[in-house]
């Protein structure tokens with residue numbers, strides 16, 4: 001980067017000033033692989049818009065898989081899409097009608113832009129869009145955050161308390177988990193008498209008390225799900241396909257959850273293992289995208305249990321299940337299997353409120369989950385995962 005100093009003593013990028021272009025990292029229509037391109041410096045054109053200088057962008061399985069499986073989803077009439085949807089930045093300038101934000105504020109960026117037609121989208125819940133005609137930053141027909149500046153509407157930016165700015169690259173993935181857990185709590189409200197303890201009901205902080213949960217997958221999302229479940233006091237198991245000495249397992253142990261290596265176990269054995277204390281596995285939180293394992297667990301769900309799925313597998317996988325047995329069981333056992341995708345502002349706000357709690361409760365867990373920080377110009381490295389102990393990559397657009 002070619003840096004200079006402006007008349008306020010602030011660093012600025014000479015290339016941006018002279019050429020009015022910035023760097024974006026993403027994919028070209030019809031071309032495999034990730035690459036960088038020069039894009040115009042965005043400008044505030046509407047009074048409700050905000051110019052944001054990007055600081056950090058986290059990468060997740062969606063980003064990696066878009067590149068791996070050549071799944072670029074470019075808007076009609078465009079030839080490229082900038083990737084990245086887990087971002088944090090600093091407000092550089094605001095339009096005249098912007099009320100809640102000012103220059104210097106730290107913000108997370110919401111991912112989805114609603115269809116503008118259905119009631120959920122018109123009520124700030126585009127994560128539950130009924131038409132499917134939404135767009136998503138860095139995923140579906142809208143440029144993402146792997147770039148130096150973005151312009152967005154005030155309504156799509158969520159203010160970050162300065163005290164948690166160094167953790168807030170996790171706000172978006174944690175918001176996904178917050179929504180999943182919210183679904184569990186809503187469904188669980190059908191059993192207000194689950195146990196005799198006052199502090200273990202739906203609205204209580206310790207709502208997970210007396211309940212047993214299994215998280216499938218110990219990737220970043222699975223670890224965040226386990227953290228939220230542990231904060232709620234749920235007795236929590238986490239399963240994955242790594243050995244006990246993998247760093248992921250240390251995270252599981254640090255939150256006093258129990259790790260299960262599923263490689264040598266049948267789905268029945270996995271559930272049996274979890275049922276040890278109570279005989280019931282109340283909650284399964286799927287966060288792996290491992291489709292066969294996810295479905296093969298269904299026949300072993302407990303009575304009145306809730307299974308929330310958040311993974312989005314990309315391959316074609318055929319498995320065979322006994323349909324009659326499955327249907328009989330789901331009906332007789334009052335079971336709920338629910339999908340949960342994306343998140344809305346309310347989940348971002350829940351995540352921002354929980355970041356510090358998670359980090360401090362579990363030994364600086366979020367700090368330690370970032371196993372790699374890569375500058376934007378090293379984007380090829382960022383999209384290549386060769387270290388088997390790797391957990392989370394953060395692309396540093398500009399250091400704090």
Ligand SMILES: [Zn+2]
Nearest residue numbers: 115118121129
């Ligand atoms: Zn909609």
Ligand SMILES: [Zn+2]
Nearest residue numbers: 195197200210
């Ligand atoms: Zn209880």
